[in-house]
Amino acid sequence: MAALRNLLDSFPTRRGNGASGVNFFEVEGAPSPEAARDILVLRGLQRALDLLAGDQFAAAYGRSTNQNDYRWGKLHRITLQHPLLGDPYTIPAAGGFAHLTPALPGIARAGGWEVVDASNHAGLPGSPQDGTFQDGAARRFVGELMPGGVRGFQIIPGGQSGVLGNPFMPACWGAG
DSSP: OOHHHHHHHTHHHHTBBOOTOOTOOOOOTTTHHHHHHHHHHHHHHHHHHHHHTTGGGGGHHTOOOOGGGOOOTTEEOOOOOOTOOOTTBBBTTTEEEEEEEETTEEOOOOOTSOOOOOOOOSSSSSTTTTOOSOBBBOOOEEEEEEEEEEEEEOTTTTTTTTOOTTTTOOOOTTTO
């Protein structure tokens, strides 16, 4: 993505040529470099939309061509497996939640590839099952460099103790 962004950002001066001199926006018969760039970008978009409306993503999107139906949470879902007992102690069921649908197990989640709420699945799903995950970040840390040192804050899911009301529970979870 960074390389593509660089090619698009530098297009006014480099005209689609990378640092190696290779033209990455070459289309036979295109009347101009701008037209070649636009043809390739629109072809890529059309292929992505065709894929989302096709059989591979039918469980999530029902072969819809309406872009309003393409919700990230239908692909990016979490299931928290109990490490020893499995079902029925696995979330969503054990937490009182329902699966998104029978064909799409798990709970819809934000986040994904290259974001703060990253999870452990492959970057770009090739099917509705490729975006599911079973765990995520176990700690968050924010640090601020100051003249007198570092001011830092961290949170661990469930708090230091994991016991509601315990003084080692983070304040944002209701304990003081």
